[in-house]
Amino acid sequence: MRKWMRERNQRGCAFINASVELLADHPGREVAREQKAWLLAYLKDLAVKAGLQDPAALAAQVLILHEGACVTDSMGSVDQTVDRAEQVARVLVERSRTS
Secondary structure (H helix, E strand, C coil): CHHHHHHCCCCCCHHHHHHHHCCCCCHHHHHHHHHHHHHHHHHHHHHHHCCCCCHHHHHHHHHHHHHHHHHHHHHCCCCCHHHHHHHHHHHHHHHHHHC
């Protein structure tokens, strides 16, 4: 995440940026939704492979965390965004191991 945000994501997520600029019925918004659905499924698959409890819930939480981190980092509204997001992600994963 850190490398991607530093090298390729300095203006935030292109899918989010495009989505908020497009009308609700624009076909481009569906492309953005599909990408986020893919990312959610990918995160769930990682949680399943790791043997974590309630992988769907964990994936949703991590996706929300990731999306928020992308926005706050690109806006510079929170110092050490990636470090803080990683700390929260560790807590979420650890909680999923013991629940």
